[in-house]
Amino acid sequence: MFKENEVYIGSPLDEQSLKQFYSKELLHWYRAQKRSLPWRENKDPYRIWVSEIMLQQTKVDTVIPYFQRFMERFPTVQQLAVAEEEEVLKCWEGLGYYSRARNLHTGAKMVVEHFGGVVPNDKTEVASLKGVGPYTTGAIMSIAFNEPVPAVDGNVMRVLSRFFLLQDDIAKQKTRVSIEHLAVSLIPEGEAGDFNQALMELGALVCTPKAPVCLTCPVMEHCAARLNGMELQLPIKTKAKPPRSEWRGVVIVEGSGEQTGKILVRQRPETGLLAQMWELPHLLLPEEKGKQWFQETATKKEPQLARLLGEMLVEEQQLIIRPTQWLMDIDHIFSHIHWKMRVYIADTSTANDWMQSDRVAETANSIAEESLPDQQSGYTTSITVKEELADMYRWIGKQDLEQLPFPNVFVRILQQYWSE
DNA sequence: TAGGCGTGGGG
DNA sequence: TCCCCAAGCCT
Incomplete structure (x- = not known):
């Protein structure tokens, strides 16, 4: 990329003049071109805070409706602080990176408890918030209090890497710190809020990653990357590892008897992936079989995979159900995992025969004796779950979906299921 | 320090 | 279809 001893074209301006040019032109451009956004209506620090958390790794267009709904439901930091975690998560449903919501909720409680219910205006105290x-x-x-503190995100690193021809890898933390020093030195006196937003606005509207619109850029004249024809090669960033694949079997368990019309869902653990959200029961399938059987058509290999899934549900989750009817295959890609999911409807009406057979019955009987002594014999009309797992599970109807937070992939599955 | 942690849109 | 990515933080 950058060669040893390569000579690059530079601006004729000295460093000080170049910085002054950059700051002045960019600020001027921002004042004329800035978008009208909900969180720019006022400088309420709580609103700024909420918007900035939502905007982490997330596009403006995606955030807008979430922000408006969130502010209607939790207009003040006090109201957020006293809310139920589940309701906060429900408000965040579909936005992703759900630890942001849980941390924001924790942060709101910190503000009420430690800072008298007022979002602090001290840098160290702000940084202490979860x-x-x-x-x-x-x-x-900078935005709420107009203090000259740098706000260096991916946009800022890209924009400054290009203008100043910086060749450090922006994936490294050290690079962000060095760019922070540069960014501070660019902030015009008393203009921290607008200038920091101007840097990001330029990155979002003009100095974009793939196809920068240099001809509309207010600082094109002295942009070092542009002068050297290198705007598409900067910034330098090491590539992320591709997500690993996981093959998963999912069941939609249809209730019978009192639970007719309902399905079985469960809540995820308090930590880790999709923490505390709700989901359909599902299992990680053995690597080889999952991979092999997913390559076949669903219908062709259905009996084998359905049976395996049923046995695994009994042995691992101790869910006494029988997956039979294939519903759909669906992919869901996280940043680091690729879920390849095969969804079955679990037919409880034939579970009796299922339970009579081979090792399934053995396992089922031992579970019943151990942890569910009151369970009536036969599994045709009820579902048993190992006692210590029972708290996680719940029967819900279609309308209950509106109360509980579900990850996007399960929302999609259930939409299809209920649309048929 | 590097990996865990979601999702939807654009080229 | 595939790949990249977008106003990061936590551990």
């Missing part, structure tokens, strides 16, 4: 890192600290301090 979920608020270096970028968000700078964004809150």
